[in-house]
Every structure is written in structure tokens, then in C-alpha cells.
Amino acid sequence: MQSVAKREGGVHRGVRAIAVLGILCTLVLGLAHAQERVVVAVQYEANVLDPRMDESFATRNVLELIYAPLVVWNENYEIVPIVARSFEAPDDTTFVFHLREGVLFHDGVELTSEDVKYTYDTMRDPDFGSPRIGPYRIIESIDTPDRYTVVFNLLEPNAAFLTNLHTGIVPKHYVEEHGAEFLGRNPLGAGGFVFVEQRAGEEVRLRAFDDYFEGRPAIDELVLRFIPDRVTRTIELELGGADVMTDVDPQDQSRLQNIASLTVQPYYPAAYCFLAVNVEHDIVGDVRVRRAMAHLLPLEDLAIVGSFEGVPPAYVPMPFESWAFEPNVPRYEYDVEAARALLADAGYAEGFEIEMVQLQGGPRAQIAQIIQQSFSQAGIDARITPVQAATGFQRLDAGEFAIQLWCRGVLVDPDRATYPLFHSDQIPPLGQNWVRYVNPALDELLSEGRRVADQEARRVLYSEALNILATDLPYIPVYYQAQIAANSARIENYRFDPSFLYRNLIYATFRE
Amino acid sequence: MLRYVFGRLVQMVPTLFGVTFLVFMLIFIVPGDPARLIAPEGASAAEVERLRVSMGLDRPVLVQYWDWVTGVLRGDWGMSLYRRAPVLPQLIERLPATLELVIVSVALSVLVSIPLGVASALKRNSFVDNSTRVVTLFGLAMPNFWVGIMLILVFAYYLRWFPATGRGSWQHLVLPALTLGTSMMAEMTRIMRSTMLEVTHADYVRTARAKGLRELTVVYKHALRNALIAVTTVIGLQLGARLGGAVVVEQVFAYPGIGRLAYQSMVQQDIPLMMGALLLFALLFMIINLVVDLVYSLIDPRITYG
Numbered sequence: 001m002q003s004v005a006k007r008e009g010g011v012h013r014g015v016r017a018i019a020v021l022g023i024l025c026t027l028v029l030g031l032a033h034a035q036e037r038v039v040v041a042v043q044y045e046a047n048v049l050d051p052r053m054d055e056s057f058a059t060r061n062v063l064e065l066i067y068a069p070l071v072v073w074n075e076n077y078e079i080v081p082i083v084a085r086s087f088e089a090p091d092d093t094t095f096v097f098h099l100r101e102g103v104l105f106h107d108g109v110e111l112t113s114e115d116v117k118y119t120y121d122t123m124r125d126p127d128f129g130s131p132r133i134g135p136y137r138i139i140e141s142i143d144t145p146d147r148y149t150v151v152f153n154l155l156e157p158n159a160a161f162l163t164n165l166h167t168g169i170v171p172k173h174y175v176e177e178h179g180a181e182f183l184g185r186n187p188l189g190a191g192g193f194v195f196v197e198q199r200a201g202e203e204v205r206l207r208a209f210d211d212y213f214e215g216r217p218a219i220d221e222l223v224l225r226f227i228p229d230r231v232t233r234t235i236e237l238e239l240g241g242a243d244v245m246t247d248v249d250p251q252d253q254s255r256l257q258n259i260a261s262l263t264v265q266p267y268y269p270a271a272y273c274f275l276a277v278n279v280e281h282d283i284v285g286d287v288r289v290r291r292a293m294a295h296l297l298p299l300e301d302l303a304i305v306g307s308f309e310g311v312p313p314a315y316v317p318m319p320f321e322s323w324a325f326e327p328n329v330p331r332y333e334y335d336v337e338a339a340r341a342l343l344a345d346a347g348y349a350e351g352f353e354i355e356m357v358q359l360q361g362g363p364r365a366q367i368a369q370i371i372q373q374s375f376s377q378a379g380i381d382a383r384i385t386p387v388q389a390a391t392g393f394q395r396l397d398a399g400e401f402a403i404q405l406w407c408r409g410v411l412v413d414p415d416r417a418t419y420p421l422f423h424s425d426q427i428p429p430l431g432q433n434w435v436r437y438v439n440p441a442l443d444e445l446l447s448e449g450r451r452v453a454d455q456e457a458r459r460v461l462y463s464e465a466l467n468i469l470a471t472d473l474p475y476i477p478v479y480y481q482a483q484i485a486a487n488s489a490r491i492e493n494y495r496f497d498p499s500f501l502y503r504n505l506i507y508a509t510f511r512e
Numbered sequence: 513m514l515r516y517v518f519g520r521l522v523q524m525v526p527t528l529f530g531v532t533f534l535v536f537m538l539i540f541i542v543p544g545d546p547a548r549l550i551a552p553e554g555a556s557a558a559e560v561e562r563l564r565v566s567m568g569l570d571r572p573v574l575v576q577y578w579d580w581v582t583g584v585l586r587g588d589w590g591m592s593l594y595r596r597a598p599v600l601p602q603l604i605e606r607l608p609a610t611l612e613l614v615i616v617s618v619a620l621s622v623l624v625s626i627p628l629g630v631a632s633a634l635k636r637n638s639f640v641d642n643s644t645r646v647v648t649l650f651g652l653a654m655p656n657f658w659v660g661i662m663l664i665l666v667f668a669y670y671l672r673w674f675p676a677t678g679r680g681s682w683q684h685l686v687l688p689a690l691t692l693g694t695s696m697m698a699e700m701t702r703i704m705r706s707t708m709l710e711v712t713h714a715d716y717v718r719t720a721r722a723k724g725l726r727e728l729t730v731v732y733k734h735a736l737r738n739a740l741i742a743v744t745t746v747i748g749l750q751l752g753a754r755l756g757g758a759v760v761v762e763q764v765f766a767y768p769g770i771g772r773l774a775y776q777s778m779v780q781q782d783i784p785l786m787m788g789a790l791l792l793f794a795l796l797f798m799i800i801n802l803v804v805d806l807v808y809s810l811i812d813p814r815i816t817y818g
Contacts, residue, residue: 045776047595129566131551134559184596200605201768202679227677227766231661235669235676390544390781397557420556429557 036510037221038491040502041233041242045226046204049187049195050180051168052123052130057409062204062224064503067168067189068213070097070116070150072500077322077412078455079162082214083111083169083190089453092157093140099148103213105171106194113144118172120152122180135164157451159458160415166500192217192506202226218509224502237262243488246501250308256486264486267496271481272314273306273364273407275356275371279474280436281402283352290473292342293403294332296374297478305370306363306479314477316466317408317417321498323455324414326463329470339378351379358384359392359406367478368405396434407481412499414462419446422474437474516817517802524798529581531794532787536577539783546593546781567593569783580787589791590784592777599788603770607792609679610762610769614754616685617693618747625697626743629704630736633712644701651698656757660691660764677766688765692757696750703746707739714738740811748804752797 044058051063064072070084081087084097103111122128124136138158143151154161168189175183187195192214193206206222225242227233234252236242238259248256248264257264275293277284284290299313312320316329332338343349358368365386372382382403387395395401420426423446426433442465449461469475485496494508547564548555555563564570568579583590589599632641667687668676674686711717712735720734758771766772770789777785809815 048597053596131555131563134555181596199768200602201609201772202766225678225766228772229764229766232664232677232764232766235664239669239672239676241676241678388544390546390548393548393560394545397560426556429561431556 035220036218037223038219038244038488038505038508039223039225039242040244040505041227041236042224043226043228043230043233043247045201046198046224048184049198049204050184051170051189052119052128052132053180053184054131061501063168063187063189064166064191064500065193065206065222065505066187066191066195067170068103068111068191069168070165071162072166072503073163073412075321075495075497077163077319077324077499083116087162092159092451092453093154095152095154095161097150097152099150100213101148103190104211105174105190106188106209107171107174108211109171109173111169111171111190112147113150114147115169115172116150117142117144118175119167119170122170122175123167128180132167135161158415159450159453160413160419163412163416193219193222212506214506217506219505222505237486237488240488243491244485244494244502244505245487246483246485246496248484248486250484253308253484261489262486263489263491264484265496266308266310266482266484267498271407271409272317272319273367273405273478273481274314274317275476275478276396276401276404276406276435277474277476278399278401278403278435279438280399283348283354284402286346287472288342288346289348290476291332292339292346292378293375293380294473294476295335295339295342296378296380297332297371297476298334298374299477299479302367302370302479306367307482308484311480311482314480316470317421317475317477318414318462318466319417320480322414322417324417324459324462326466328463329467331470336377343378343380348379351381353381353383354402356382356384357392357395357401357404358386359404360386360388362407362481364405364407371405371478397428399428399434399436403476405478414458414465415446415450418462418465418469419450422446422469435474437472439468439472442468513817517806520802520805524795527798528791528794532581532791533577535790536580536787537573539781539786540573544781546783549781550593580784584791589788592785593782594777594780594785595782599784602773602785603788603792606768606770606773609767610755610758610771613685613688613692613758613762613767613769614751617689617754618696618751620689621693621697621700621750622747625700626704629701630708630731632701632705633708634731636709641705644705648698648701651694652702654694656691656695656760657764659694660688660761663687663691664764679768684767688761688767691764692754692761695757696754699750700743700746704739704743707742708735711735711739737811741808744804744807744811748800748807751800751804755793755796 042058042061044056046059046062047056048054048059049062049066051067054060054063068083071079071081071087074080083099083103085100087095087097089095097116099111099113099116105111120136120139120142123130124133124139126133138155138161140153140155143153145151152161168191170183171188174188178186185198190213192209192212194209196205196207198204203226204224208217208220210216227236227242230247230249233242233245234248237245240261253264256262277290279285303311303313315331316326318325343351356368356372358364368384372384375382392404392406396404420432422433422437422442423431424433424438424443425431427436428434445461445465445468449458449465452458452461487494490511492509492511495504497504547560547567547569551560551563568576580590591597592599592602595602628644632644635641664676664687667673674683678684717730717734720730755771758769759775761767762769762771763775770792773785774789774793777789809817
């Protein structure tokens, strides 16, 4: 009896020893793999986390971490395949995508051509009610010849179509089981990070997806904290309460640069600001008047006030990082005498009075005052009317403006930067040719640019188009809007991308 | 008493109608177009129009208001245009955070201002009185958001005693509650001081002194109790005003309450959410006023509601 009891005691001791050892091992391993947590301070709160439903920048920034798209574009706006392994255009209305094999959704189900078809078919279905339906109306049909091939058949040629395929792919099986509304609250994609929770007004929590097809992210936990006030965001960054911020106040730049624990990266989002000129207007409809106004803009100063030192002045209505950017266009150096001469030639030697509508936000109020001051040197008396975005757009749609100062966000493809704004078939209400510009030569170039798929051939076309625009000046460029980002120095290999702000956190690593 | 409460509750109905109707009309007078704000950047006027129709924003304003009212009566507060989620659960989710903030800031103000006001009145023109008057003047004059940023700078940035933003522990509440309470603290201290001064010269206080009561009894049983009636009114009014103040304070401290939701809804022109937040604020304000009226009768037995 005694020996049995003793042996039982021995067994207990053994179990205990193993348990202690186990706990120790866990502790040691746990310490070795300390959880890497990164907090991003964001200005706006994300809404519905269904990529088909929301195109707001704030929401997209979260979506691009959870969902994987067919393609994205790089900093020069060249298309980079992601879920697609490769793609080709056998003719000018067909795009064929070959998908990677073994791309998994967060629930372990493989992403196939059916999911791609489902994502875009629902989005272009008017009954689904996606606010993003616009660019997908030109899809005639989507075929899936096999599990890893998707074919988009278009109604008409559109070389810019590829830049509309950055939408995250949603899992068909999941949406069909739970419904679209459920997906919006409980997103599930094939992207680098798995959704954990969304706390309204506070934060979105994500964790690394172990089976992410491009390799598991180094960041274990990613938190997007919603801090609306910029001063507070900056303070949290300095205190270490946040690791990433993408809109540092230029005034804080040098101070943050002197903090060793931070890396400051200026970056250039594809936004540019300009004076849109109503070419049907009695006075500014005259191209000589528009050129005179262009001569009166101190572009170098405007670039510094609008953005900060080092940002190049704007000459064409296209971001300078674009592959289609053309620097060799007519330029209007700051020259009051030249401006006066042009105005006299047009019959306005004494100048004139005009309303300048200014879209509120950013440094535009200050910019408008500088322009007003500058215009007055040649006798142009510009009255500034600040308006909210919605009012500004109403006036643009109705053509009730002479000149309007505003900015345009990310425009990836040169087609999207030009066609909807300047082609004569885009005059409101059908499109965004708010300035009512009509030029058959330009129409021809823009239509051709949409038809041709070859990038080099398109570059030549858009070079010519930009020259026409710089000559006729329906938009007078004012400045590029650039922003500064900063992040904790322990994060490495994180390149800010103007179009996909946080997506590159998937590839970020940590300093040893 | 119950009849009085019931009567007051019935009175709230026309007031709520009035408030919501006025605001609803104002929303439509103010220029702006929610459909344009929700539409993606590349949208044409025709697409925006389609969106407007799909959101029901093309209908006459009165029809939209009527739909909203009948919805609320059925318990359906509408769908947020931006978040595409029902309004009521969103408000309820955020309500505790705001109530917590408002109640803590009011409690903090009461705890500070009543003793300070009494001390200031009793030791009139002393160092305590003079410095209190200067500090409260400062507190009244400073705008909320500025106080908030200064507190963050000093206590979060330089001293690192409290977190700058967020919600979770009691430490998170300290700075926003102080910010929200500053002007209230200042106002209540001044009112407490002046009513105490007034009351200490009243006949019944002189009588109490003449009876030979101890000074403490005179101050606390006779003077303070009477002075509190005025302060109760201020607390009631301030509780309501704090709800408004929360809109700014929650923005500065990234505090996830109703105030910030209301602010965002205004920026985004999210009409159902804006109306929901307004209705909730109006309801809370009226309930607070009712409670304050009932509290009077506890402090002053002469006041009864038959």
C-alpha cells in the first residue's frame, strides 16, 4: 500500500514538474516573441467595412489592410498585380486576370475566380445600391473559365479600367451565408490583417494573418485609433501612444525630425489645387485673361504656403509622380507687366471685378488671399466667397461660377485626371467638365488615350493633351498639396504611399 | 407629486416637436448636399442625383420630417446615411461614455466650488477670496478647447501623469472632466460666493446668531442650506450645458461619446444621425430640468408639487 502511495506521489511530482517546465517554456518563448503592436493615429473614422460599399478615404485605408485586391498601383501609378499573378489585354475590350493559387481568406477558404466575379458583379448591380457603381457600368460581363482565371468583357475600350480594380475581393461563401450587412460589421478578407473588432468612435483592431499569401506581417497587432484633433494626434505620436501619423503639420516637421524615436517622411499625395475657370464666362472665357491670371500667380510661394518647402510648383493638372506627367509645357512665369499687356490686349486695361469661389479647408483661405493680393497688381479685383464642399459642387454642376479654387484628390490614371474634366461629352449633368471646355483636338487625344492600352503610346498622347491644357488654361494650376508623415523609428521598411496610406504596413519590419 | 411629474412629461411632447421641427427645417435651409458628400469623388451630377433619390432626400422636407417623426414614434430612429447602420443603437452605445464624463465633471465642480465659494464668502476680501475671484474669472473666460489642449500639454505631454486621449480607466477621465468642468466650477464658485454673502446678511441668520447658535451651525444649517437652492438651479442648467460642451471636449480628447458622434454627423451632414443626437440631447436636457425641480423640494420643504 505504502509503495503504491509513494509511486502515486511520484507521478504527481512528475506531472507538476512538467507543468512548471511548460509554464517556463511558454514564458521564455513569450518573451522571445514579444507581441509587436503598432498604433496608427487616424483623423477620420472608418464606416462600413465592405469594400463594395464605401469609397471614403478613411474607410479605404482600413479596407486595404483586411481585404486583398486584384491589383494596386505603385508611387508612379503603374499597376502592380496582388491577388492576380498576371494580367493581359487580348483586345481593347477584354482584360484577362490569372490569379495566384493558394490565396486564403481569413477563414481558410481559398480565394478563387468566383469570388472576384461575385465582388464586381454585386458592385455593378444597381439593386445592390453601391455608391461606387459608376466605373463598373462599362463592364458587359465577367467570365470565369476556371478557378484561377477571370475575364472582364467591357462595352467599350477603356485603358484606365485597370485602376478601378483595386477593390478588395469579398468572400462569396461568407457573404451568401451571412449577408452583406454582416460583412460590413464583421469584415473577412484575404489581406494581411484579420479583423478583430471595431469600437465605434475609438478604434479598429486588427491582427496579423498567419497565412497571408505574401508572407505573415511582422506587426502582430495593428490598431487604428481615431483621434480627430491634429494637435492631439501629434502629442500622442510624441508620447508613444501612437506609432504612425500621416498628416503632420508642416510647422511641426523640424521639431519632430529632432526626436530620435521618430522617423519623418515627407510624401506627396496625388492632390493638386487649381483655379477652375468657367470658359463660358464673359470675362474669363477669354484665354488672354486666363493667361494673364496665370502670370500673376507666384507659384513658388504658393507651393510653400499650400504645402511646404521642397514641393515643386504646379504647371499642369496632373500629379508630378505620374508616369504620364509632362514637364515640357507652356509656363507662365510670374510677370505683372506681361499680365497687364495681355489684359490690355483683351480690353481690360483697367482690370475688372470678379468673384472667386473658394472651397473651404486646408490652407486654401490663405492661398485665396495671396491670389487676391496678386491679382490686384494688374487691376483684377477678386472677391473671395468661401463655400462648403457641397455648395461648391452645386455651383460647379450648375455652372454658376467664374473662377473656383479647389483641390482634387488621388487621380491614378491620366485618363481619370483628364477625360471626365475636359472632354466635351462630360459637360454636367453627365460628367465633371464643370468648366464647360470644348476642344475637338483634345477630345480626340483623350478618346484615343482611353482606347490605347500601350503605356508608351499613351504617354505621347497625354503629353500632347497636357500641352493643350497648359495653353488654353481651363484649369490654372496653383499648387500641389503635399503632406508629411511620421512614424516610430522602431518601424522599418514602411514606405508611405499616397494612394494606399497604410497598406505598406503589411510589409513593415522592426528594427532589431 | 406623481400627477405633477406626469404633467411635466406630457408638456415635453410639444416641446420636442417644436425643437426637432425647427432643427429639421434649419438643416434644409443651410446650404449643402449630403448626397454629394457621400458620392465618391468621381461621381457626376446624374449619379449624385440617383444617390439622392435612393436616400429619399429628393422628397419634400415636410414629408421627410413626417416620416422621421412617425419612425421615432415606432421606435425606429432611422438609418445613418454614412454608417448605414440604425441610429438608435449607435447613440445608446455611446451614451454611457458621455454620461460618465458629464457626471464626473459636474461632481468635480460641485466638490470644488461649494467649499471654495463658502470659504470665499466667509473670508471676504482675504487672500483666498481674491485669488478665487481671479482664478474663476480666468476659468469663465477661457474657451473649452483651449483649456483642453493646455491640460494635455501640461499633464499629458510634460508631466505624463495622465493619458492624452481615449477612454478606459479613471485616469482617462481626469483631463476631459476637468476641461468640461472648468467654466462650471468657476461659475458655481462665484454664485456660491455671492449667494452666501447675501444669505449671511439675511434676518434669519442674524436671528440664529442672536439665539447664540454656534457659528458652524449657523453657516451649515441656516445659511448654506438656503444658498444651495440657487446653486441647484445652476447645476441643473449646467448639466444641460455640459452636454453641449461635451461636443467640443470629446473632439479634443478623442473621447468616444455622443458629443463626438453629433459633431461628426454635422460635418458629414448625416441627417438621421444628427436628428437622433439632437432628440436625445433634448430629452436628456428636459429630464435633467425635471429632476432639478424635484430636487428643490428635497432641499426646501416649502416647495411642494401638489
